[in-house]
Each structure stands twice: as structure tokens, then as C-alpha cells.
Amino acid sequence: MNKPYPAPVAPLPASDRDGPPPSAGTAAGPAPAGATAASPAPLPPHRLPVAAVVAALGSDAAHGLRQPEAERRLAAHGQNRLKSAPETPWWRRLAEQFQDFLVIILLVATVISGVEWLLQEPRESALPYEAIVIMAIVLLNALLGFVQEARAERSVRALMALAAPESTVVRDGERQRIPAHDIVPGDVLLVEAGDRIPADARVIEDANLRTDEAALTGESVPVVKDAAAIDHEVGLGDRRNMLYAGTTATYGRGRAVVVATGMGTEVGKIAELIEGAEKQATPLQKELDRTGKRLSIIMLVICGIVFATGLLKNPVTDLDAVLGLFLFAVALAVAAIPEALPAIVTVGLSLGVRRMAQSNAIVRKLPAVETLGAATVICSDKTGTLTRNEMTVRTVLTAGTVVDVSGSGYVPEGEFTIAGATLSGRPALEEAVVRTLRAAALVNDATLTMRDGRWRVQGDPTEGALVVAARKAGLTEATLATFPRIAEIPFTSERKRHATLHADPARPGILTLCVKGAPEVLLPRCREMFDGIDLVPLDDAGRAAVTAQNDALAAQALRTLAVATRTLRAETLGLDPTTVLAAAGGDIELPEDIEDDLVLLGLVGMIDPPRAEAKEAVATAKRAHIRTVMITGDHPATAEAIARELAIVEPGTRVVTGAALRRTSDAELDRIVDDVRVFARVDPDHKLRIVEALQRRGHIVAMTGDGINDAPALKTANIGVAMGITGTDVSKEAADMVLTDDNFASIVKAIEEGRGIFDNIRKYLVYLLSSNAGELLTMFAGVMFAGLLGLASANHGLFLPLLAAQLLWINLITDGPPALALGIDPKDADVMNRKPRARGAGVIGTADWVRIGAVGLVMMVGTLAVLDAYYPGGMITLFATEAAPNPADEAYARTMAFTTLMMFQLFNVFNARSGHRSAFVGLFANPWLIAAVAFSLAAQILVVYAPFMQAAFHTVGLGLGDWGVATAVGATLLVVMEIVKAGVRLRGVAEA
Template identity: 85%
Template sequence: MNQPYAAPVAPLHAQEPGRAPPPELAATAAPPHRLPVDVVVAGLGSDAARGLTSAEAERRLAEYGPNQLKSAPETPWWRRLLEQFQDFLVIILLVATVISAVEWILEEPRESALPYEAIVIMAIVLLNALLGFIQEARAEKSVRALMALAAPESTVVRDGERQRIPAHLIVPGDVLLVEAGDRIPADARVIEDANLRTDEAALTGESVPVGKDAAAIDADVGLGDRKNMLFAGTTATYGRGRAVVVATAMGTEVGKIAELLEGAKKEATPLQKELDRTGKRLSIIMLAICAVVFATGLMKNPVTDLDAILSLFLFAVALAVAAIPEALPAIVTVGLSLGVRRMAASNAIVRKLPAVETLGAATVICSDKTGTLTRNEMTVRTVLAGGTAVDVGGSGYVPEGDFTVDGQPLAGRPDLTEAVERTLRAAALVNDAALVCRDGRWLVQGDPTEGALVVAARKAGLDEAALARLPRIAEIPFTSERKRHATLHADRDAPGTLTLCVKGAPEVLLPRCRQMFDGSRLVPLDDAGRAAVTAQNDGLASQALRTLAVATRTVQAATLGIDPAAAAAGRTGDIELPEDIEDELVLLGLVGMIDPPRTEAATAVATARTAHIRTVMITGDHPATAEAIARELAIVEPGTRVVTGAELRTMNEADLDAIVEDVRVFARVDPDHKLRIVEALQRRGHIVAMTGDGINDAPALKTANIGVAMGITGTDVSKEAADMVLTDDNFASIVKAIEEGRGIFDNIRKYLVYLLSSNAGELLTMFAGVMFAGLLGLASTNHGLFLPLLAAQLLWINLITDGPPALALGIDPKDADVMHRRPRRRGAGVIGGADWVRIAGVGSVMMVGTLAVLDAYYPGGLITLYATGTAPNPADEAMARTMAFTTLMMFQLFNVFNSRSTHRSAFAGFFDNPWLLGAVALSLAAQFLVIYAPFMQAAFQTVPLGFGDWMVATLVGASLLVVMEIVKLALRLRGGEAD
């Protein structure tokens, strides 16, 4: 158990205001930056080497709560429910309902035992509100789940082991391991550092990265001068370090600032903004039509008593409620959230919803090679030492494998064995990876390339004990600009002698080497020798092997001003290595590794090509290695080229624009080249998805239309800059995400076409029925004004057809040809010109069919009048209206299947969406209830229908499907893709 608090340290800036800290973390006057490291660690009851125990971390998490800033308070459920009644039309409908109920109360004598009209309209309004409430709650739940999936992670030491955990689980006392590119998750006191620097501009305004060290600062200084502290929300830009957490959540410095801020407002996505604009335009048009219908009804109605005016008013409001697509935002949110959850299940976490819209328009995927197109399980295959290539057996991270030369064991060649061990020893020393066996499986903690070197050294018998005699005392970290990593080691067997180990790109290290080993002899390395090594390196690279050069140098501790005894004991403090220490090196050898392509990557590249999406590989690897992998994955096509970073450096924007269309592989590139490539592709009109994992990839990720960060190897900075995070770092997941994005967009479009065409059918039917009632011979027995449908019937159709069937369209399976189409044109509206023509056509068919049935069943109608010449009565009017009511409902149910595709037959994949079939069955069952249940008949003024009547309504409704099947067949024969 950790020791209880005993030192005067004040870690509990972590506490929320008003919360008392636990006894072992009681705050005192001394802040952490003013105390020595060991005092701070002891005061936190932690251990600088082993961290907290898991049990203690759980206890503190329960005590302190998650390491998360407070967000705006969640809107209570009852308030969200009340918000469903804030729509202007709904309020008018409620007022009209109250007036209708009051009128029934005052009515003498009463025509019905209950105010059915008021009850029905109120019930439908409540059901609509409940449906909207459920949709919004579901969408909000989905978004919260996605936020949890996309939560950042941090590396800590617990139980003496390095662990990667979600940042919100960090507690005071946790020991953080920080590397360049990591987002600092909490305020922490530095324990040790290796040239660690952090960007604190967001917190302090400091424009340049701040160097960190572990020394106490015995002064009351500002945040910007607390160089032994790390602050939540800042970013490590260079080096690495270890620190103990002293503050979490609202107790951090950024938490104190957050206390002063109000909750941020949610930003609508471009799609939602577009739909909002569309909805408002439609609302204005439809409200105008409803006003015309209302005015026409008043002018045509010979009776203008309160009952007639109220009946017409209710009808006009109900028509507006039914016609205006007020459910658009909720349905779109549900569609987006369901689709994004499917993408998360496919290892692609969307951090920014606009990315879903952009995915369907992507034309180019710029992808890293290592870990994305390949397995990211580097394995050393060849060690070139002493001028001889030695093959290394085994695969993956299992430290088992034989060393052979031309198929013969290496054991019989002691000089070569020594050269190989010398090379692998240095490669394992200049290394930050660790090989661990967990649950019977060998894993690498750290960079896969460094892990491969550790595995190879272990195969050669160089375990941790063999390397311990050369403890690391200083280093110059690897950066993408330097392309090399150097570490300085003391030799416990030779006090005063220090060994520098360097690994890096061969073209970077070779110019710095002056000697090399030939067997056991040191020989000069001249230009001819470098050319020979370069040729050997090219030979390895042509086999798709990634190569690293390994070099060394011996220096005396005294020349660096280091006490030999302190160096041997590892007590050297911070050492600033001179820049020229990496010169005059001795080349030990080359190491050739392979990261095999993912088996699924080739299929994904082919799928992307079918979808008219270009795949471009951008890698820091050797051009020959990159091209070999690209050819294996069929990324390189005839007529395309490979361009190197060196070539890019000589190109201006015009030159790059001229060749970028023909390039499929960019090799040996610098991070800033990614940004130039993205901008060049965008200038050529492409929608670019760009992958990245490093801190230097952030500008390219932000600039790309879709920034894709790696979830496993990616830094926190790259994840925050990205629109999407891959949890498996797999290229196939990007292609799958694009497929899902296209499917999501299709389903939203399906719903919109269905909703607007169905609403158009309702609106046109009601408009024509009122405007041309006299021409059609439709005269009501009640007040003389004939309404094709009653207000309650209109609202009912809107409820049962715009509800379950429309929602089921949102989870319709993707069309089989979704990845055979060209990308959607960026900026194109969700509803195109052809869609509006289709909507108007479908609405017109519904209008003609519904009014024809109404007229045929109405004795005074144009068709029936010529046949019988009889006068209407209330029973005939109820029968005709019930038939029109049912026919319009059947039209809309058939329209659901028609709306699944704009060119594919409705019968193709008919049973692929069981939810849709269930929703249609539910709507039919509800319609049966309205027609045959006595209490529903009284409420909706319907009468029972016979089998023949149902056949008429069904056949007329099915005529829409017949007409649209003919249109779709014509489209398919013409080769058009309306989708």
C-alpha cells in the first residue's frame, strides 16, 4: 500500500471547489513547483518508478471523480419534452383544439358524446411530441457514446508497468510518461526529462515551446515560469519525460479557467444548415398554399358560423403541420448518429459530423504506408554487418529465430557473429521500445520499428541484463527533421568511457561516418566505401525492406565535463550534448526490416479504385521500398510515377500542380511535404482524405477535407486535428468509412425524397380538392364546404407514414452499387433538380389517384353523378372520405418502397430491411384500427370498408409503384444513375 501523506505538498488544486481532499492528500501552503520531486511524490502517496497500484487508482477515482472538465449541464428530460411543443404551428393546433373542446361544451344539442375531434388532435400532437423526444434522446445518447469512444488516452505507470489508459481515468498520484506529440491530460510535477519541451501557448500565451526540468523552484513564480510543471491541455513538442499528477479535472489550471466560461453552443453541421434552409423555404411555400386554401374555403362556404370557420381553421393548420417537414432535424440527427455508430463499429470514429457528409465526396485518399497499408509488425529480416548479409528467421514479435548466411548457421563464423551482435547491441541501446509477454502473447510497447530491433537483439541473446552494463545517461531524440536518434551510455566495465549509439536513415548517417568494421577490423570509410554501402542499401530496399544504419562512437567522459564515477552510477543530471558529437562515427552495419502489407489492404485499394477514388501513398521510407509495397497493393498504375522528397524540395507550386495527378507514391518525404501535396490536390479540384499520426502531420490533417488520425500510433495532437480516428490504423477502415458515409448520405436522401413527395401528395390533394370541389361535384352536407380529408385524418397520415416507415428508411442497407459510383460532387445539394421533378411527379400521382377514388365513391361526384345522378348524404360522404383517407395512406406506404432507390427496382432486395417491412405492417395495423374499432371510427369519422374497397385502395395506391417502376426501367436502360 502506498505511504500516507507526510510531506508539505499542495497537490489538491485538483479538488473541485468545496470538496474536501482525502487525508493523505490534504493541502498545505506549499505548491508542488516549490518542492523537491521526492517530497512531492511521497506527499502524493505514489512511487516515481512503479506509480500507483491499480487498487489505489480505483479508490482515488471514486474519491475524485473522472479527470474531465465540467460541461454545460444536461437539459432535463422534462424540458426537452416541453420543447417539442414550442413549434408555432403546434401551438396554434393546441389553441384550436382547446377552442374545439370549448365549442363542444357549449354546443346544444351535442352531436357526439365526446369531443372526438379535440381528443384525437391532442392525442396525435402528444404522439408526435413523444416520437420527437425519443428521436432526440436516442441521437444524444449516440453522440455521448461516440464522445466516449473518441476520448484521448495517456500513458501511465501503474503496478510498475507501462499502461495506456483513457485520460479521464487519471488520478492525482499517477505517474505519466510523456513523449513528443502527447496531449498533457492533467497538471503534473516533472520527475525526469530528456529534452522535454511543451507548447503552452493556449494557457500562458508563450509563443515558443518551454523547456522542462525537474529542479524545484523556490520562488512564487507565474505559470509561464514553472518549468518543472506540466499543465493540462498543453502539448509535448519535443523529447520525453516522466511526471507525477498533482491536479485533475476542474482543479487544473485550465479547469480554473473553464469555471469562468459558459457552456459552448452546439454547432450545426453543413448538412443540418442546408436542411434548415430547405425546410424554411418549404414552410413559407406550404404556409402560403394553406392560407390560400383557408381563404378559398371561406369565400366558397355559404355558411360562416363559428363551427364552420373553426373546422376550416383546424383543417388549414392540420394541413400545414402535415405538409411542413418539421421532423427533418430530428430524423437527420438520428440518421447521422446511427450511421456514425456503424462507422465506429467498423473502427472509424468520427470526431466531427461534417466529415460524414464529406466522405461521400472524397476523390483521393493520401495514406501513410507503415501500419496503415501494412501490418505495423516490423520484423528484422537481414543484418548487413562486416560486409556480409545475415538472414534472420522468425516472424512478428516472438523473440525466436535463427541467424543464417546463405542457408548455413551463423554459429560457425565467430567474426561475423561478433559483428552482428555489435550491430544489434547498439540498435537495442538507442531504443525506447520494450518487449513484454502478456497473456502468452509477445507485445512491443513503443515504436514498431524500434520493437523489431529489440526482438532481433533478443534473438541474438542480448537480453536486458546484457544491456544493463551500458546505462543511458543522455540522448538526442529522434525527430522527423533529424531522421536519427542518438543515446549516450556509460560503461560500468570501463569507467570514464562513454559510448554513443546512433541509428537513423542510411543516407543521413553515412555522411557522418568516417570508419566502418570489416570483420573485426576498423577500416576507413571513403566515398567508394559509402557508394558500396549505398548500393547494398538499395539492394535491401528493392526487396521491400526498410533499412536503418547503426553507428557508434566512443568518447571520454572528461571531454564532456562528466564525472566518470557519476556516469557509471547513472547520476549525471541533465547533460546537454554538443551538436558535433554525432560526427566521426563508426558504421556498424545496416538492418533490413519488412512490414508486410495487410491482406485486406489490396482489396480496399481495389474497392476505392472501383469507387473512382485514387489511392496515393505518402511515406518517409526509401523510394524502392515504397514502390515495391505500392506495386504489391496495385497502387502504382501504368503511367504513374514515384516522387521523392528531394524532388519535392526543388518544385514550386506550379511544378507540383503539373505532376500531382500522375503521382501515386511520394517517398522519403518530410512532414511539411504532406501539406503541400494536400493543397496541390485541392487546387486540382480533389476532395482529399489524409492520414497522419505525428505532431507534424497536424497542419495537413486540418487542411485536408477529411483528416484521418491513427488511433494506435497517433499522437494526441494529430487526433485533435483530425475529423476521424481509426482505432485499428487500417487503410481498409478508411475505405469502409467512405462506404458507410455514402450509405448514410443515401439514407438521408431517401428519407427526404420520401417525406417531401408524400407531403406534396397530401398538400396537392387537399389544395385541388378544395379549389376544384365545384368542378368535381364535391359538396358537403355539413356547412356546404367539402374537405377531402378532415384535420384529424391528415394528422394521422402524417403520424403513421412519416413516423415508423421514415425512420426505417434511415437504417436501410447500403445499395450494392454504392462503391461503383463516382463520388458525390462537393457542394451539391442533398436534393437535386431531378429529385424535385420526381417529388412533384409522385405528389401529382397521389393527388390524381386519391381525388379519383374520392370522386368515384361520392354520389355527387363527377364520376358518380354521371352514373347514378343521386344526391349525397352524410353516410356517403363519410364512406367517400374514408376511401380517400385509406387510398392516400396506401399511396404513401407504396412510396416508401419506391423511395429506397431512384433507379433500382423496388423489388430488388425487397426483404433486405426487415425493419421497413415491420414499420409498414405497423402502419397498416394502425389504419385497420382507425377504420374498424368503434371508438376510433367515432374519433376519425370513418366507416368500415369491405374487401373490395380495400382492393380498390390498394390497387390505386400501387399505381404509383407501377408508374415509378417504368420510370426507373427507362433510367436503367438509358444507363443513368440518379443516385
């Protein structure tokens, strides 16, 4: 059970702190446990100063908890999780396997059969074999269903663990990403726009931090947060210095110390009132449930006809005969009705989803697997998805000169050159480069560290590239630290710029504003330009010249950022020049016009090279008739250059900008959207319009996203794909699938896996339904046309082609191991050479139903032919030994029919693997299938030869020749279907 931070606040005991407890009477609260009842009531965290709350938790606002202490608290407090609904006991889940109506009838009939055996005088057998066998098979079926459901639940729980959200904390003085459920009281959270708040926390510091608390308080407007203590008691919605679990940061960033986790949070208190939610079936399961019910009605009608016909035709109508016929009819219904479809599909889906997780695609919602196979368009971001997301500064345009920067990736090694020559002897240009990169590194939240022998960037890759370039220019972290940050205006996708205000200790009272952002946004705000020596006016002609240079850089697939600055006195912001350094990290509201009248320092051009695997993935998607559309905020020239390199842009296709999109009506967008391959310089809300336009054109759309504003498009898309590395918690929550590597190739791989999963489900269904059809048609025709076939019982009663126990045995053995092995069949080699499955198309198509019917007819004809040939008095009687039937001959013929039908179904496993490919292609690609067939065959041999099984199933031993006949007749199914498949392949070639 999670233990919340004490409310009201009291210092933690010395054993639960990193440092010594504060003395009694400090701001942290009253004396520790053991104080007298007269002690004043301690205050809740929102009413205490930051230092008091941090001290009470035994934490450190700057360095966070030590890792060993965090682990100890996790063991003491429990994981940061809400209490889930109690798990259904295993015995109840096992009991649920016997709730099916037909199973209940079968159990009742079995009990009646046992009672009837007890009343027999004299008894026909030493034990009620039929009742025992049927009961045993029912129990085995129930156990199989129980194991399948337990396996599915374990898989789903494992997937939930894989998809667990992460949060950023400070531990041991370093930023770390950890699973949200490992957060403990005292952890210091780092919160940015788009993050899901994982626990209740007291704000330590903020930079224009706002949170959406609508889910908790109903407040529709984002709440502005600050670190100041509240000197009076207020309601939940007015606690501006508190962050609550389950809410979302919508703007700015901040730091907070965790005060409650799990059920101790405010949302945990609400969760106490909730007992649990019902599991929702996927659309696929619902469709299969509907299909199963329709088939059940049809098959029950057929079973009813068989039962009625049996009563009318049976000359013996005693209780034993009626009960035997009733058992047969119920067993036929149990064998024929696919009551396990939804459970088997859940197992198939969960196994497939786990394979997808191994391919870096975590499916959060099972229906996405079904939809993946139908995707026709992938709308992908560029940065980090189609490219490596390792931005590298290549050029610095400053003082009218393009300076090249060498080096690659995040290694801070490289030179600054012009046409291959160093900047030595050009001090003005060197100064311009240093000023530009210093400002770019100051207006920056990324950090460069060496970890495990590799340079890594913590933060945005673009900002990381600027830090690396600054380090190449000799601007170390210590150098930049001499310009402490006083305040900032964070970057947002709407503003497209980021501004920070810094103090200069060398010039008391003078503040420097550093701004970086899109050139088209910053250029209109610049009034002057630094030429390396002095400031010169920047008029419209100058802006046009810079814009032309920017376009030239973008045409080289470089992403450009403008860097500008402004110097102002502290008094203009109402700050005391003598204390301005003390305001570092504080909460200063900057005026809107502070970003005007800027001085342009230069442009920085960087490149994020395409992923090597992305080009191959785009080609694979194209072969699969899936269109790739790039949607990016980058410059159109940059986007088009990358898109051409990846072969996304083709002859006759278009590139559309966000500006053009704003002028385009929905009707016009619908008309052109099929011809567009690149949308560049788009706003986040444009993604939603693009998705809706593609959907109106009949496409199934997969859309990638990582920001807060991407959430509507991710929800609207048929498959929302969030970035696992760069994505915000909001985007992950809205998505159906999360990529753990942010790689476009993983999307295509997921679609391939999705198609394979769907194919395996279809294989299983075709196999199951065709095998059941063979059983049903054989029994129906055998009873209805027994007289025509010359099949009369040796006991002068109704002749049954197979007995109830034999039917149930076939159903158990064929619906078990072979069917489950089909669920892990390897993907077809041509799975990505086919068109996507039509939206709304059933799992079983018209061609599949024809296959099912054809297989059922072949099984019926072959099984009845063998039965007739081995039974005296039949039409064929090739193998009959007597002219008149006797019980031994009847058992012999029925054993042959029993074995032949089993062999038919074992051959049908291989036939069901594809509707067009030969069963001999990749015959041994699935060793589990070979093992499952071998197991079923061994089980049939045991039934035929083991004496106790012979008594239970009324079988007799067969000779080697008999097995040859059963195998040869069963193999005719494979021969017939191979001819049909050859015709399908020839027709496909002709149509192509």
C-alpha cells in the first residue's frame, strides 16, 4: 500500500531522511512524533515555505534524493500506483469455463448417463466409460480455456508494464528518466509542457508553469503555478503551489518535490470510490462473437434436425437409446460451435503484440492491431522519425559570411572554416561566431554529458546541437554559467521562439536578452545586425538579403535558426540593479514587447541526416501500397530535400506549406490531399485537418506525433503513433501505439507485424471452421442418408457415424495444439507485397467461406466413403468381411471413420496456412506446428491401441494397411486444395 506524505505536514523520522531532521519549532513543523497533545497542528504542504517542505521530506531541492535512499523509500512506501480492481481468483475463472449453456447440458447428460449405467441390470461394461470420457474431455476443454485466458491476462499485464509512463526526476544531482511507478515521496520532479504529473508535489520553482486540472477540479482554464506559500487554507483548485497526479503541464516548466504517491494522492482518494471497470472487447472480438452466434444458431438447428431425425428413424426408443442420441446431438453441437473464438483471438492478439513490443512498437490498445493491417497512409514527422535526431551544426551565417563547422553528432570536436581555411587572422568574424553561439547556448535547456564513454545530450536535439557547437567554439559550461538566467519566455509551437534573460556580473545592472527561433519569426523583430565590429541598421532590403541566404541554406537540407539579442537595463523591468543576481531562478514576468527591437547575431544551419533504415522502410511501405506523407514544421526546401532523398516525393506529387494550407478550404484540401507528399512549415492544428481530409478520401491513416498539440490528431487518426523518446505524456496517452525508438522503420515493421497477426487469426478461423464444418456435415449426412448408404446398426438401433466421445475427442485434439500453433505461424513472405485489407472487411471473406465449405465437403465425402467401405452392407464394402453387420465390424468401421476424420483435420492444418500459397512452401518454417501435429497423431494412436482408451472410446486396433487407407484418404484434401490454390495463383498472374 502506498504511504502518502503526512497531511498535515510533519518532519519525517530520522530513519526516513537523507540528512538530520530539523529541530523542533523550525518552519518544517512541530516537534517529531512523541510531542504532547498540546503541540500546535502541523500545516499542509501548500501552506509551508519550500524549504520547510523539502526539509520535512528529508530531500534536497537541487540534488534530489540519493539513489539508495530512493530505493529504500520505494520498498517502504510501495510503488506509485493506484489500487486496481482485485484480481479474479483462479477458481472463479476456472468455474467460468463451465458456464456455457451447451457445456452445462453436456454435464447434465453425462450425469444422467452415469446414473443410467448404475441402474443397468446387467451392466454392459465394468465402468461408465462414456460418461467418464465425456466428463474428462469437458474438464480438459475447460482447463485449456483457463490456461489460454490466464496467458492472455499475463500478456496484457506485461504490455501494460512496457507501456508504463516515465517521468524526469533529479537523483544524485543528475536528471534521470524513471518509470513513474518508481517515484517516491521526496523525489524532485522536473516538469515540462506536455508532461503528465505522476504524483502530488509541491512546486519548488517555476518558469511560467501552467497545468490543466480539469480532470481533477473541473477547472477548464489552465492554472498558473508558483512556488509561494499560501498563508491561509484554500480549496484544492486554489492551491497554486501544488501539482496533482493525473493532471497535465500545458505551458512552461518547473521543479517540484513529491509529497504523496499512489493511493495517497488526491486522485488516489477518488480511486478509492471506484471498484473497477469492465473489460471492453475489441472490435475484432465483437465481430467474431457475432459470427460465432450466427454459426451457433445454424449449427444448433442442424443438430436439432439430426436429433429429431434420429428419434424418427430409430426403431428402439428406450431411455438408453434416447439418452445416447441426446448425448450425440449435444456433443455434435459442442464440437461444431466455435464458442472459444474470442478467447483464442485474445491469445493470438496478445502474443502478436508482445512480438511487436520486441520490435520497438508498444501497442496500448488492442484494436490498433486490427487497424494496422488496413493502414493505407502513414503521416510521419521528419525529425527523429525519418531522420536520426542527432542534429549537427554545419554552418554559422554571421557578419554576412557563411562559416562551415566540421564534426558530427554530439562529440564536441570540430573546426570553423571558410572555404577550407580557418578563421585565424579574422578576429571580427571569430567574435561574431562566438557571440552567436554564446547566445544560442544561453537560450538553451539542453546539457551535454559524457556517460558510458559516449557524449550524450539531455534535452531537445536541436538545442543539444547548439551546445555542442558552442563547446567547439571554446564556450564551456563554466563560461556560460557566468551569465545566470534571470527569467525566460519558453518556446511553444505557436510562438516558434524561445527567450531567456541573463545577468552579467561584469556589468552590474545590465541585462542581456537572448532569443532563438524561426528566421521568419525573428527577422521582423530585429532592428539592427551585428557585423563583427559594430551594430548596423537592418532594413527591409537587409532582411530580404538574410532571407535569401536562409533559403540557400534550407535548399541544402539545413534547418536554420535565427539568433538575436538585446541589452537593457534592470530598471526598465522594475528590478533593483544591486540585487538582480539574487533574482536568478526567480519568478519574473517579462513584458510582451521585450522581444522587439532585437539585434540579429546570425543564422545557424544544422542538419539531421536521414536514418539509413528509413529509406528502405519507405520503399517497403510503397510495395505494400501504403503511402508515406511527411508532415513537418521545417522549412519547405529542407523538408523536400529529405523527402526526395527518401523517395517520398515522386513525379506528379506536391509540397504544400502551412501558409498555403491556411488559405485552403476543406473542400480544396480534399481535392489535392491525395497528390501531396510533403506538408512543410505546418502548425500543429494542421495535422488534424490533414488526417480528416485523408479519412474523407477513404484512407486508413497512421499519424505520428510527440507534442501536446498533436493529441487531437493522434486521437482522430485511425492509428495514433506517439514517440517514446521525445513524446510528451499527453501524446502517449492519446496514441494507440508508442515507438520506443522514435523510428519510422518501426512503424512499417509494426504494420508488417499487424498484418501477420491478422493473417494468423484468419488462418486459425479458417482451420477451425472448416474442420468443424467437416465434422458437422459428416454427422448430418451420415444420419440423414444412413439408409441410402446401407448403414444400419448391428443392434437394430440408429446408426451413428461417430460416437459422442469420439466427436469431443477430435474437437479437443484439433482445436488444441495445432490450432494454437497456427497463432505463431511465421509471416508470409509476401505480406508486405499485398494491398491493405479493405476497411470494414470481415475477418472471413467470401473466398474464405468458399474454402471452408469446400474443405467440409471433402471431409464429409472421404470420411463417409471409408465408413461405408469398411461397414458390411454398405454401398461400397471394399474392406467389409461379413455380409451382415455385427458389433465388432461396426466398431472397426467407426474406428476407421474416426481416424480418417482426424487425419483430414491434421492435413487441413497445413492447408489452412494460406489461401493461395502451396502448403509445401515453408513446410517446416513453424516447428511448433510440426510438433503439435505429431502430438495429435500420437494421441490418436493411443486412443486406437491403448486397451483402457479402446474401452472408453469404443475403438479397435488398426492394421498398417488401415492406417495407409486413412492417411491416403485424408491426404486427398491436400491434393484437392493444392489444385484449387494453383488455379488461384494462375488467375492472379493473369490479372497482373
